[in-house]
Amino acid sequence: MEHLKRADERVHRAVAGELSRQKGQLEMIASENFVSPAVLEALGTVFTHKYAEGLPGKRYYGGCEFADEVEDLARSRATRLFGAGHANVQPHSGSQANMAGYFALLEPGDRILGMNLSHGGHLTHGSPVNFSGRFFDVVAYGVRESDGRIDYDAVRDIALRTRPKMIVTGASAYPRVIDFEAFGTIAREIGAFHLCDLAHIAGLVAGGHHPSPVPHADVVTTTTHKTLRGPRGGLVLCREEHAKVMDRTVFPFIQGGPLMHVIAAKAVVLGEALSPGFAEYGRRVVENTRILAETLAERGVRLVSGGTDNHLVLVDLRDRELSGKDAEGALERAGITVNKNTVPGETRSPFVTSGLRIGTPAITTRGMGPDAIRTIGGWIAAILERPADEDAANRIRRRVGELCAAYPLYAELAAPA
Numbered sequence: 001m002e003h004l005k006r007a008d009e010r011v012h013r014a015v016a017g018e019l020s021r022q023k024g025q026l027e028m029i030a031s032e033n034f035v036s037p038a039v040l041e042a043l044g045t046v047f048t049h050k051y052a053e054g055l056p057g058k059r060y061y062g063g064c065e066f067a068d069e070v071e072d073l074a075r076s077r078a079t080r081l082f083g084a085g086h087a088n089v090q091p092h093s094g095s096q097a098n099m100a101g102y103f104a105l106l107e108p109g110d111r112i113l114g115m116n117l118s119h120g121g122h123l124t125h126g127s128p129v130n131f132s133g134r135f136f137d138v139v140a141y142g143v144r145e146s147d148g149r150i151d152y153d154a155v156r157d158i159a160l161r162t163r164p165k166m167i168v169t170g171a172s173a174y175p176r177v178i179d180f181e182a183f184g185t186i187a188r189e190i191g192a193f194h195l196c197d198l199a200h201i202a203g204l205v206a207g208g209h210h211p212s213p214v215p216h217a218d219v220v221t222t223t224t225h226k227t228l229r230g231p232r233g234g235l236v237l238c239r240e241e242h243a244k245v246m247d248r249t250v251f252p253f254i255q256g257g258p259l260m261h262v263i264a265a266k267a268v269v270l271g272e273a274l275s276p277g278f279a280e281y282g283r284r285v286v287e288n289t290r291i292l293a294e295t296l297a298e299r300g301v302r303l304v305s306g307g308t309d310n311h312l313v314l315v316d317l318r319d320r321e322l323s324g325k326d327a328e329g330a331l332e333r334a335g336i337t338v339n340k341n342t343v344p345g346e347t348r349s350p351f352v353t354s355g356l357r358i359g360t361p362a363i364t365t366r367g368m369g370p371d372a373i374r375t376i377g378g379w380i381a382a383i384l385e386r387p388a389d390e391d392a393a394n395r396i397r398r399r400v401g402e403l404c405a406a407y408p409l410y411a412e413l414a415a416p417a
């Protein structure tokens, strides 16, 4: 980063600070990950200069032969990885991918049935503060109070009663397998579209560790930066019959020029995800998360649904005085980064909450395995038991630093000056 350092000292300092923050703490936000050096390199390329509105072979600008090449690579790798009929890799984010999915198949005012935000859904699944809640008539399903799991019979009842035009599946904070086939059956029964938002678990599905929604959904959207471990961005998969309308909806309906440097990086990560090593990564994520859940449960930490099948656990703090917000702060002081999260049956505000979402995708990318996870689980339990104990936080903070040094991140990137 010599150029940046010379040209803009302040931005350089912030980037260097962020690098050292990422290296020195335990990144356990379930939606974050670390990309490979190859992906990072692709992001910093001259493709950022290129306007390439349109699609490969059908652009509105000249000079697109190399843009066509990377976008075709990304598209074909995406369809191969997920076994989908068609892919559009241009959405700038997961939210844009969902916007494209909705507007390709629905009219404003149509009814969608999505998962309740406080039960694990996402803002784009119908929240009133999001475009999805503003443009569509929203009904919601949730999880059972008793076991924290989706109640498919209840979903079917709501669907039959409210007759949505689209059922939206997928979640941001659901620790269990989602039965996409059951949702697909309900959607077919009422003649609704099924849009599956795979943002969190795309990498697990790609690696074969979670059943795929592709045979059971009309549209599958995802981010590329969560368990898929690619650049920040989105993509849409759909059945061949929806290909034309989907492409038209991404551009020109909701977006302008695609981010070609990001698409180049998407092509790289989709290539990585097709390799056997990626399936092994996913297997280790699931194993690590299960061990984390067991370690926490042994220490008396309550988990929504009692455990996990995927890359995250949801800690239920409703039985404690400690809020999600204060727990997040206490863990951060000990060098462990997580996020507060609402839980089913939430009584506190979304800014305070009674839950914590904790994920292992990023620390698994660093190479941490069962032993490290047990140690980390013990630290988290200790902090939750004594959130105000500064000595304990400092002691754990030092040990976190040692653990991080033992699993170096981007050893090839120079240490910050």
Ligand SMILES: *Cc1c(COP(=O)(O)O)cnc(C)c1O
Pocket: 031, 092, 093, 094, 095, 096, 098, 121, 122, 124, 170, 171, 172, 197, 198, 199, 200, 223, 233, 234
């Ligand atoms: C993260 C997430 C998104 C949004 O992705 P952005 O890239 O942040 O817009 C959409 N849906 C779900 C389920 C998510 O978890």
